[in-house]
Amino acid sequence: MKKMEQLYEGKAKKVFATDDANLVIVDYKDDATAGDGAKKGTIRGKGVVNNRLSNNLMKMLEEKGVPTHFVEELSDRETLVKKVQIVPLEVIVRNVAAGSFTKRLGVPEGTVLQCPTLEFSYKNDDLHDPLINHYHALALGLATQAEIDQISEYAFKVNSILSEYLLGFNIRLIDFKLEFGRLADGTIVLADEISPDTCRFWDATTGAHLDKDLFRRDLGGEEEAYQEVMARLLG
Numbered sequence: 001m002k003k004m005e006q007l008y009e010g011k012a013k014k015v016f017a018t019d020d021a022n023l024v025i026v027d028y029k030d031d032a033t034a035g036d037g038a039k040k041g042t043i044r045g046k047g048v049v050n051n052r053l054s055n056n057l058m059k060m061l062e063e064k065g066v067p068t069h070f071v072e073e074l075s076d077r078e079t080l081v082k083k084v085q086i087v088p089l090e091v092i093v094r095n096v097a098a099g100s101f102t103k104r105l106g107v108p109e110g111t112v113l114q115c116p117t118l119e120f121s122y123k124n125d126d127l128h129d130p131l132i133n134h135y136h137a138l139a140l141g142l143a144t145q146a147e148i149d150q151i152s153e154y155a156f157k158v159n160s161i162l163s164e165y166l167l168g169f170n171i172r173l174i175d176f177k178l179e180f181g182r183l184a185d186g187t188i189v190l191a192d193e194i195s196p197d198t199c200r201f202w203d204a205t206t207g208a209h210l211d212k213d214l215f216r217r218d219l220g221g222e223e224e225a226y227q228e229v230m231a232r233l234l235g
């Protein structure tokens with residue numbers, strides 16, 4: 001597989017074309033941003049951790065019936081994935097109140113929700129990824145009803161599989177963000193990444209943050225926390 005021109009550089013990854021029009025290579029960086037891009041920095045080794053963890057989790061999900069974009073890990077930071085047209089929604093599942101949910105709804109962080117919740121943000125940097133409901137997504141033509149139903153089903157399925165899996169490593173899955181994409185034939189698959197950048201992981205015993213909140217909130221220890229999650233999951 002030949003790595004060709006760079007198609008896109010995002011905040012955390014670069015995307016490269018390959019000699020196969022249906023495949024792209026993602027290349028994970030150590031760059032970190034928070035607060036809608038207001039805070040910028042690096043978390044040393046993050047790219048390697050996120051690449052390897054995301055691939056591991058996607059493989060596990062695929063085996064349990066959630067189709068993903070994952071094809072092959074090429075190196076510590078590079079992965080071959082199926083090229084998709086990203087559905088411009090950030091699909092967020094929550095089990096425990098944290099982050100923007102606590103602020104918006106006045107619920108203390110750590111409150112266990114009576115059932116898992118699902119929300120959509122419109123993936124649009126200029127508008128700062130506003131929270132929308134599924135009628136908005138339909139009205140704006142971001143996705144069809146059938147796609148929203150499929151995405152919602154997959155999102156809750158990922159939540160139950162991942163929550164149980166992580167608990168086996170003494171990690172509580174508080175909330176997370178997923179992105180989905182369309183293959184050339186319109187099939188919906190899980191894309192982007194699943195990592196401590198996009199999930200809140202709390203140590204199940206101590207409640208310690210094992211995710212990007214350490215960086216977002218200037219708590220420190222983010223480098224070690226990312227390594228800790230990788231060590232627990234990948235040995």
Ligand code: ADP
Pocket residue numbers: 008009010011012013014015024069081082083084085086179181191192193
């Ligand atoms: P951002 O764009 O938010 O800064 P990243 O730095 O993670 O995010 O950039 C990666 C980009 O690649 C994102 O826009 C993401 O939606 C997109 N992407 C993820 N998986 C795929 C895929 N399989 N095919 C095409 N694009 C993808």
Ligand code: UDP
Pocket residue numbers: 090092098099100101129175176177197198199200212
């Ligand atoms: N999240 C993400 N990218 C975003 C916004 C949120 O990966 O652009 C993840 C975040 O890591 C957390 C979940 O989605 O696991 C819910 O985030 P929240 O809405 O609480 O936003 P935040 O408090 O991070 O601004």
